[in-house]
């Protein structure tokens with residue numbers, strides 16, 4: 089890594105203007121949508137802020153589902169724009185339930201938009217997006233989805249589910265770089281975005297993007313685009329499409345199942361049950377007598393990536409990362425090895441060989457089932 093020649097990153101030619109629309113279409117295909125796709129020249133948190141800020145105005149009522157800090161921020165941006173925000177917060181590090189969403193929608197019959205995160209890399213949970221989107225659709229409510237972490241790891245059927253705005257980024261399961269993001273926008277969402285409090289002449293303005301790019305025929309992007317980021321996105325999409333998006337999703341699912349099987353063989357406690365677990369990271373609950381800081385200081389074996397849970401009440405959680413290029417047998421086995429050794433250092437005997445076998449068997453079984 090350190091002796092790479094970074095000077096290759098200099099003197100990059102401009103990104104060909106005609107290729108921006110091609111990239112947008114390729115991202116639309118990943119999201120399974122025919123909606124407009126905007127390319128945002130910033131990391132995905134800015135895209136999320138742009139969506140909330142562009143939608144927000146007095147008189148807009150939002151049901152904002154909170155399952156991590158991203159949801160908290162989204163509600164904050166909506167409220168900063170004087171929208172009426174009802175925050176529905178799931179129990180810490182757990183998914184929201186369909187019943188809770190339904191009850192809240194029944195309580196507030198004047199909701200205009202519903203926002204949620206699809207899958208969380210902070211806690212390793214998967215929200216019941218399909219059912220929630222259906223509830224919203226029945227009531228004529230627009231759905232806004234943060235799919236930054238989930239795209240590539242889980243099926244994301246924007247048009248089939250009727251998702252009006254979806255935000256994605258290449259830096260998680262798509263294994264790209266973090267400097268760009270994308271937003272899909274339905275025609276109903278464009279109608280809602282047309283209001284006289286909408287930000288203009290602003291990096292946060294979706295209407296500016298529409299007028300300065302979509303409406304002008306999707307040629308050059310406004311401003312000075314960073315060619316490095318666009319070439320990197322193109323390369324990430326080339327690699328992804330060569331493998332196939334469904335294969336990429338399967339690879340994440342397999343890493344998830346192998347990780348869970350291995351952890352169970354180590355006697356570890358999984359944080360969430362299968363149906364609500366994300367394929368991006370797996371969270372495990374440490375035993376009471378294990379000190380997490382010591383545990384995490386012992387996890388640094390080559391190829392492993394184990395970190396602390398993020399958010400309130402996650403003090404006992406650790407996360408095994410199997411997102412993007414890490415959704416591989418090699419990374420799963422390295423994580424399990426690190427987990428086993430970190431337990432053993434604190435006197436918890438465990439059967440690493442059994443764990444590695446369980447994980448490897450998960451992979452062998454999937455090959456035999458092809």
Ligand SMILES: *Cc1c(COP(=O)(O)O)cnc(C)c1O
Pocket residue numbers: 131132133158205207208209210234236237257260
């Ligand atoms: C990663 C992620 C983002 C992007 O935020 P960064 O932490 O800055 O990469 C947004 N939403 C979700 C759900 C994410 O997992």
